Amino acid sequence: MTAAFxxxxxxxxxxxxxxxxxxxLDDGIASAVVSFSSGLVVLLIICALVPRVRAxxxxxxxxxxxxxxxxxxxxxxxxxxxxxxxxxxxxxxxTVTVIGVAVFTVAAVGGQAVTSLVVDRVGLGPAxxxxxxxxxxxxxxxxxxxxxxxxxxxLNHPSGLLLAILPALAGVATAVQQAINGRVARTASxxxxxxIAAGVINFLVALSAxxxxxxxxxxxxxxxxxxPSEPWLYFGGACGVIFISAAxxxxxxxxxxxxxxxTLAGQLIASLVIDLAVPAGERDVTIPVVAGTLLALVxxxxxxxxxxxxx
Numbered sequence: 001m002t003a004a005f006x007x008x009x010x011x012x013x014x015x016x017x018x019x020x021x022x023x024x025l026d027d028g029i030a031s032a033v034v035s036f037s038s039g040l041v042v043l044l045i046i047c048a049l050v051p052r053v054r055a056x057x058x059x060x061x062x063x064x065x066x067x068x069x070x071x072x073x074x075x076x077x078x079x080x081x082x083x084x085x086x087x088x089x090x091x092x093x094x095t096v097t098v099i100g101v102a103v104f105t106v107a108a109v110g111g112q113a114v115t116s117l118v119v120d121r122v123g124l125g126p127a128x129x130x131x132x133x134x135x136x137x138x139x140x141x142x143x144x145x146x147x148x149x150x151x152x153x154x155l156n157h158p159s160g161l162l163l164a165i166l167p168a169l170a171g172v173a174t175a176v177q178q179a180i181n182g183r184v185a186r187t188a189s190x191x192x193x194x195x196i197a198a199g200v201i202n203f204l205v206a207l208s209a210x211x212x213x214x215x216x217x218x219x220x221x222x223x224x225x226x227x228p229s230e231p232w233l234y235f236g237g238a239c240g241v242i243f244i245s246a247a248x249x250x251x252x253x254x255x256x257x258x259x260x261x262x263t264l265a266g267q268l269i270a271s272l273v274i275d276l277a278v279p280a281g282e283r284d285v286t287i288p289v290v291a292g293t294l295l296a297l298v299x300x301x302x303x304x305x306x307x308x309x310x311x
Contacts, residue, residue, distance in 0.1 A: 003250050004259045007243040008266020014239035015104055015267075016274050018089055019096025021233045027224035028093025029210060029217045031236075034227070035089055036207040039237030043200045056188035056197035063187050074187045078180040081198075082205025084173035085244065089236075090210060091166040099163050101271040102150065102289050107164040109264040110147035111171030113140055113299075116178070116259070124179040139303025143261055146299060150268065150292025177202075178247050178259060185248035195249035202244050258303055265300045268293040 014035075022031035047053050063074045088108070096104050117140050123129030181198045188194035250259055272293050 003246060004262030005266040007246050007250065007259075008263035008268075009270040010239045010243040010266075011263065012101060012105055012267045012270035012274060014089075014236045014243070015092045015096050015271070016101050016278070017233060017236035017239065018092040019101070019104070021228070021236065022093025023097040024228040024233065025093075025224040027217065027221065028095075029090055029214050030224040031093035032086065032089040032210045033207070033214050034234065035093075035236040035240060036086070036203055036210055037237065038234050039241045040200075040203040040207055042238055042241050043196070043203055046196060047200060050193070050196075052189070052193040053196050053200070056193045057200060060184060060188045060197060060201065074183060078183050079201050080205055081177040081181045081184070082202040082207075083209055084170070084177035085202055085240070086206040086209040086213075087173050088167075088170040089206070089240070090213070091170045092236075095163045095166055101274050102268070103164060104167045105267040105271040106147045106150040106292060108167040108171035108174065109267055109296075110144060111168040112175045113143040113147070113171075113261060113264060115172045115175035116261075119175050119179045124176065124183075135302055135305050139261060139299045142299035142302060143264060143296060146264075146268075146292045146295035148292075149295060150289050152288045181244065181248040192245075192249060195245040198248040199241055199245035203241070258300075261296075261300045261303045265293075265296050268296050 018028075018031050018035050021034060022028035025031050025034075047057070060074065060079070064076050064079070066073075091108075092104065099107075117132070117136060120130040121132060181202060184201060185194040185198040188197035247259065247263075272289060275289075
């Protein structure tokens with residue numbers, strides 16, 4: 001649970017970094033390419049230095065190429081979780097500086113909360129099918145209530161409401177991404193090296209997807225502004241490396257639903273702190289945002305009770 005909470009914190013930090021970079025470039029898609037490129041460089045260096053990561057990647061490749069691998073077979077499409085990551089990071093660059101980190105966060109996790117419940121039920125994650133329970137359903141409802149409460153005074157304008165749809169869709173995709181990344185990590189290796197290998201595959205897919213979108217973007221909008229000089233704007237990719245790899249490992253233990261809710265709490269609290277510590281424009285922290293954050297914590301505790309009982 002603590003690891004899942006920390007993952008959410010990193011997501012909120014990445015949202016601010018990529019959102020600010022997208023604003024400086026005046027192009028959210030270009031900022032996504034920069035983010036994935038920097039993260040992939042980090043992962044490739046790790047691959048070059050750690051033979052067990054290369055072995056884990058080779059294991060994934062062998063499994064995909066072996067149609068008779070039997071139970072636990074990994075399908076090729078389960079390696080495309082990076083497409084969800086591409087949507088998420090591009091939406092950061094496009095929307096965060098307009099609607100704020102807090103609103104982006106709750107919109108994204110609102111889509112993730114319900115979807116992760118369904119993903120667990122159908123058994124898409126490595127933990128297998130997990131039935132609906134009263135506590136899980138209550139946790140999902142409370143999480144949605146927290147989202148509505150947190151954004152109740154932030155989406156008064158139609159433009160803000162439309163922009164919030166993009167991170168909500170990204171949140172839906174994230175739930176699926178966490179599930180299939182867990183399967184990739186388990187196939188690659190049962191230890192942390194498998195999670196890193198899953199991160200490498202994710203970043204390769206995500207960067208490829210964003211480069212294709214960038215080509216189309218350049219044809220219609222032209223080149224973005226020049227890259228800013230502040231080095232801290234380029235740490236979004238490193239944040240992504242950590243939380244994608246960590247999520248692929250943690251999801252095998254707690255499941256997609258509890259991982260999603262704990263991540264929700266981490267994201268909300270971190271986004272609250274970020275907006276307090278580094279305010280931007282008129283995005284003040286309001287009472288509904290604070291109340292929504294506290295309600296999200298209640299949702300995490302309720303949904304996690306069955307997991308806590310098993311430990």
